[in-house]
Every structure is written in C-alpha cells, then in structure tokens.
Amino acid sequence: MATLAAEKQAGQTAPEAVVVRFAGDSGDGMQLTGGQFTLSTALAGNDLATFPDFPAEIRAPQGTLFGVSAFQINFGSTAIETAGDAPDVLVAMNTAALKVNLPALKPGGLVIADSGEFTKRNLDKAKYDTNPLEDGSLAKWDLLAFDISALTLEAVKPFGLGNKEALRCKNMWTLGLALWMFDRPREPLHQWLKQKFAKAPELAEANIAALNAGHAYGETAEISGPLKQVHIDPAETEPGLYRTVTGAEAISLGLVAGAQLANLPMFFGGYPITPASAILHHLARLKEFGVTTFQAEDEIAAICAAIGASYAGQLGITSSSGPGIALKGEAMGLAIMTELPLVIVNSQRGGPSTGLPTKTEQSDLYQAVYGRNGDAPMPVIATRSPADAFECAIEACRIAVQYMTPVMLLTDGYIANAAEPWKVPDPASYAPFPVKFLTEKNDGENLLPYKRDAKGARPWIKPGTPGLMHRIGGIEKQEGTGNLDYSPENHQAMTDARKAKVDGIANDIPAQDVCLGEEGGKLALVGWGSTFGPIHQAVRRARRKGLDVSHIHVRHIWPLPANLGDLLKSYDKVIVPEMNTGQFKTVLRDQFLVDARPLNKTSGQPFQIAEIEAAIEQALAE
C-alpha cells in the first residue's frame, strides 16, 4: 500500500492511501473530530478504517500522558482493511499528545502541532526537558508548528465566548485545516454543527468560524514545504447505497434484523460496562421495532431477565464484556440445561479482571468456548469487522432459535468503536427463519417438552399456552418428559444429546473458505475476529512478493466448520495470529491435531500489518 510518506519520498503526488492520527487531551474533542473527518472521508468516496484509542478515565487530568486521546483513520482509493500501521500525519493538539504518539509516526511523516500548548508547564507534565518543537529532536519528520490556540481565539472573537469555551473550538479549527489538506467540502460540517448546536446558535457560529479559519489557513498561509493539498481518488467500490457503521451499531441492527427474521419481539437485558454499553444505547432507541430494553441491577439479572423473556416467547439477548460475561456464566448453564434460545454478545476488552476497559483484546475465547461449569456446549460466533457484525448477529439469532440454545457472539472493543463504510444491506435478501411455538401436545395424549426434532432441538413452549403446563429448571431432566431425573443412564444420555445438538450445527453452517490464496500450500494464516484487516493486508503484501501464503478467517468458533480440519492439514504450516496468548491456536490443535503455531500480541493495540508480514517471511524462510 502506497502511503503519503512513501509517495513523497518517491516524488509522487497522488498516494493511494493516507493514515492520519488526531491526538489531543481527552477533553480536546479528538473522537468527535475523528468521527466527523471519517464522515467527510466516506462522503468523498474513499474506503476507510478507523481506530479510536481513548483513555479509560472519562476526564483524565489535563495535559497528562495518560489522558491522551487519539483517533486514527486510514483512507484511500483502494480497499482499506486496517486503521493503518504508522500514521503519515500526526495532528498533536498538546504536548502530551505529541510525546505519546510520535513513536508511531512514519519516518518522513508530517507533524502538525499547536505550539501554543508547548508551555513550560505542559512540557513538564509531558516530561519533556526541552521544547521538542525547538530543540531539533523532530528532524526525522516534517514539522508544522503554529499557535492553533491563538488562531482559534482570534477566529471566534466576534462571538464573545469565554476563553475556555472559545478554546473548545480548537478541534474544529484543526478539522478545517484537515479538510483543506484533503480537498474536502466544508458544507456538510456546517450543516452538522448547526444541528448539533441548534439550541446555542452562537456556539454553532463560533465553531463554523473556527472551521473556516482552519481551512483558510491552509489555503492562504504562507507556509511552503510540508503542508500540501493532497487529493485521494474515490475507491473503487461496488455500486450501491453506503453509510458508515461502527461494530456496536451493526450488531444492534443485526439483532433487530435477526429478531424480525425469527418473527419475534426482542428483549435485551443489559448492564452498563465498557465497551459493551453502546449496544444497549442503540437498542434503547429502537422500541418501534418491538425491542424492549431492560437495564438490570447487575450483569446476572441482565442475562436472567433475558432468559426469562425467552422462556416467555421473546428473543432474549444480553450483552457485556469479559468481567460481566464471567458473572453471567451460571445463567448460561441454565439456558443450556433448559434449552432456551439466547444471544450473548461479548465485546471483548483487555483482561483479566478489570484489565484494560478501553483497549482491545481477543482473550475471552476460552471463556466463550469452555467457561462454564459442567459439560456445557454452546455455539460461538466471532465477527471480523463492523460491517460483518451485522451478518454475524443475524446468524447468532438463527442458531439460537433453530437449535434452542444460547449462542455467544464475540466482538471486541476495536470493532465496537471502529467505523467503516458499509453497503446498506437489503433486509429482504435474508432468508427468514420464523419460529413455531408448540401449541398442542406432541406425543399423542402426552406432552414431551424435551422431545427432539431432527436438529436435536426441543420444542419452544410459551407459558400461557392452554394444556401444555410443564416445569423446567436447572436440575438434570429426563429425556423426553423433562421431569427431574438423576439416574446415571439418563445423565449420560442427556449430556450426549446436548453435545450432539451443538456439534450438529457444524453441518448447518457454510464450509470454511480461504478468503485469500489457495486451498493447500506452504503456509496458512488462520485468524478470527478483528485481526481480519491486518492479516488480510499482510497476506496480500506477501503474495505480491510471490510468497505462498493464504488467509483463512474463521467465523464459527464453535462448533468449527466441518471441513476446517482437512483444510488446515492441506498446508505445511499454520500460524494463528491473535490478540491473546494463543487461545484459538490451542482449540485448533486440540480439535484437529494440527501443528498450529501462535503469533500473539497482548498490548491492547491491534496488530500492525508489518508485524504479521514479518512472521510470514520468517515462517517461510525456516
């Protein structure tokens, strides 16, 4: 992938892709700036991927290193699958933001810094002995430093804001400059600001003035050298209607679609937790779609209420992140035992314990597959990107209702917050899977609540149905009748039946494909979840160099696709890159006796393409 820095070195002017990182204090509005820049990028027809990276503290002390909030976007005229390894452009709104983000910047990249923020006090807070804007330490990069604070204050002066409020417009000034740099129209931003500040028109006007001033600065300032206008051509994409979507949005929409396809009202039980809460927030606004959201007193109540709703005939859904999922474990076991449908969304974050609430990790795979008492098989699906999350959510709903089982849908903090362009799907293109409740006795004169169908699923019987009164619970059930039964043969039979039911799903999911490369060969990279982008790009680059490597990305983590074992055995080597210490690798080794090798990262940051590329080259050189 050509990048701005690389192209510049090669003396070219039209790069295929650019990586920009906006960084500032957590109070500087960097996520907002990034979000709006993303929208303008999407409207310009570029493909893109973003990576919001913010501190766990809501308002960390100003100017501190741990209070730095950043938003990275990679956009271009070709397919973009990751937020980019190293930025070409770093916009540093304060001293700490420069310090924290500079190491990531590409050599030869551009630093835009607000010199007004580099005061003695701020330099101290960021642990700088001398001012990096002046001491020559930034020689490796292009540097553009000007007093954005002062320029913003000047621009918004006519609106009579207080100093603090006026300085809040700094992010819009910067956004204006960025819009100029990448040749974007300002009009959509004007509209957006007017809407956002509809109740305070003077704030809207001030922000618009700041935005315009930043834009004008790029246009007219006598700064030669580093600051140049760059135009990125629109990416070649399939025709159709597009929007940007975050993983949390896509999952919410997918769950709504799934419930509709099942022809059921949805009940969502949630409890506030980062980064899963976004799903609760989205669904709380979709009541007209037959969605009931319930903010429970704790994680346990959230899942129990969802199971209760499923028992009563709705599609019960709950969502959380690692620590909350741990609390839900016992209830998942009950849903497995009582064979009721349920979707559990896990937005993974760095662990163990509280871990890294705002950073991403894939370390809940063991928890998802194995993390319950007893033999408690449960299907697990992992989404690879925000757009893919929509499909995965529908698939989770389908399996839950068709197999009368809880299903865990794995996503992560990166997918939840990242935005990407999404071709708006047509709901009519999905095959409906309407639920049929049992309304009459199913064994002549008798009711058998645990009589299994061809899929191994028991009937779904809503309380309120005349003549079908029966009791269910967490104690082992007798085959067929569902009455309490502790007998050894029965427990063996029921354990086997629960396992067979979930194992059988392997025949009802698509065969595993190779998403880049060939079936069989020297090396396969096997990924799952949000590592899709970096693995895909790394494999693409390696293949361009003529290396024999393929990319397999697994959506169905449990049960695994029926052909996966044979597929893996068709390669000499298998590497499993994942953001944990090797969990999926272990599952694959266990299930297929293949020599899957780990490539692990647990820094709370997504993989870089280069890291995976290096692993490919090393493996093939061995």
Add this chain to the structure above:
Amino acid sequence: MNELTRIETTLKDWESDQEVRWCPGCGDYAILKAVQRTLPQIGADPANTVFVSGIGCSSRFPYYMESYGFHTIHGRAPAFATGIKLANPELDIWLVTGDGDGMSIGGNHTMHLLRRNLDCQIMLFNNEIYGLTKGQYSPTSRQGTNSPSSPLGSVDRPLSPCAFALGSGARFVARGFDVSKKLPEVLIAAHAHKGAAFVEIFQNCIVYNKDRFDDFAVPKGADDTQLWCEDGQPLLFAGGTKGISLDEPNCTLKIVDVVDGDWEAAHVAVHNTKNRGLAHMLIDLRITPQFADFPMALGVIYDDPRPTFEQSVIEQNAKAAEGKDANLAKLLGKGQTWTVEG
C-alpha cells in the same frame, strides 16, 4: 394479579404428577396445600400461572404445581420473573424463594424487583436456616444459632425480610405462617394487589430448625402472641382484651388493656394498610428486642398500590413507537449516506 376471566378449578387440578420430596413434616407441605387451596378461590388459570423459583427447599415448589414452572438458579428468580412478565404481562407470576435464596444470594434482585414494583406475588419461606445444604445458619437466623457452620453460635445479626421489603420500596407487605388457616386469605390479598406483593411466610424446617416459631405459631397461646392486622379494624389481640396503641411522646407503639371491648376508650390504633409509618412499626413487633413482649404482626401489614414496572415499560415503549415507521430497510439506510454509481 391480572384481570383475566375466572377459571373454575379445584385443589386437585393444581397438583402435578410429581412426587413431593420435602422431609416428612416440613412446613412446606402446608404452604403447598394453602396455595393449591388459594388458586381455585381466585379463579386462577393453570395455563396462565407461572411459578418461578430460585434454589433451596422452598424453590422445589414449582415442580409440585400443575401450572407452568421455572426452577431457576440460586437467588435470581426475581430477575427471571422480570423478563417473563415484561415479555408477557398477561401471565400471573408467583415467585417462591427462601431466606437464603431471597435475602442472601439474591438480596439484590429482591430489592430491585420491589423498588421497580413488578406485578407478581413473592412468597418468601422464612425458616431461618439453610435446609437443602444441611442446616447452616442463614441471614435471618437469630444471633447465636448453632449450626454446622457456626458450631459456637452465629455472630451475625439477622435481617428482617419485611423491613428489607419496606426499605426497598415494596407497596405490599404481608406475613403468615405455614400452618396458619389464614394463609390463603393473605395470599388472596397479595394476588389482589397489582404490583409486587411481598409475603413472608414463617416455615418450620423440622429437620434443621425445628419449631423455631413455636413462640407464636402454635395454637396454644396464639391469642396472646398473634396480632392479625386487618385494614380498617382496631389492632386487637388476646381475645380483644389488649390492643396496640400509639405511644405519642415516645413516637412508638405500646400495648394497652381494653376493658369491656371498648377499644376506642383505650385509644387502640385502627389499622390502615396505606399507612407506611405504621407498617414500619408493626413489622418490628416481637422481632426487635425492644418489642419482644408484643405479639407478632401477621396478615396484610401494608398495601398501597402504585403503577407497576411492566405497565410503565409498556406505556413508554408504545409512546416511543407512536407514529414511527418500523421499516428495517429505512433504518439500515439511516444517517449520512452516499451512493456509489455503477
């Protein structure tokens, strides 16, 4: 409760085909019969009735009822009930729990169900012990209780379920005991209350905490030790020779003698189930050491309905959906979109 058509049933219709497995002589048997006697009286429909329980001796209850039943996990029955009721408000939900299940591991859920005021009947079987796990002291066990886990006597102070319920915002609080003839009456009142109706039922665990409540729950001397509260009636006991009166200077209750049945002259208080302050005082009688000589307040102590949780949720959902087009295709294409031409 809910207002559906009355269904004619008999006690027999409510007996499931499952063998009852409590210890012989357990107070649970009497409660089971009282409930099976109550349901025909209120015209309940077995198909529309759901018994939801947690874990413990009491929580086996749903298996023995010929209705829908969900035996869930320890302490969480209130959360399941909440999901069931929100999904189908027509269902008539009876929650069965115990002192360990409802006040210890599930205290949080009991609290939140009560404050939200979900329409259901909560029967808390209080036997002051963990029965199913073989006799450990519970959160309602009196201080000094000897048990396998407290061989030197428990040091924890017990909690009072009714005080917990009132403190959590319950709008209906009542008391009864397993073998009481009046238990069905109390349950009928609980069922008639729209909202969360909390009923503490003292229950004799004859194996691990035998005859714990004999100081007031046996027929002998019951007149002196039981104060049956009835809305609009004077708070009399001891065959009408004694009553409960307000000790105004001390802002508390006192016992007064009633001569020749003239309770008015004796300033006996008239029970008012909407008087929350009075309810707070009544539930303390005989339980708090200061009131050890008072009779145990039984019957409906507090009953003052207000809108239920599910009602409010349903109304809000309906209002939010009003005039909105639930078109999924439109929803998916919402926000700032752009078209890529072919």
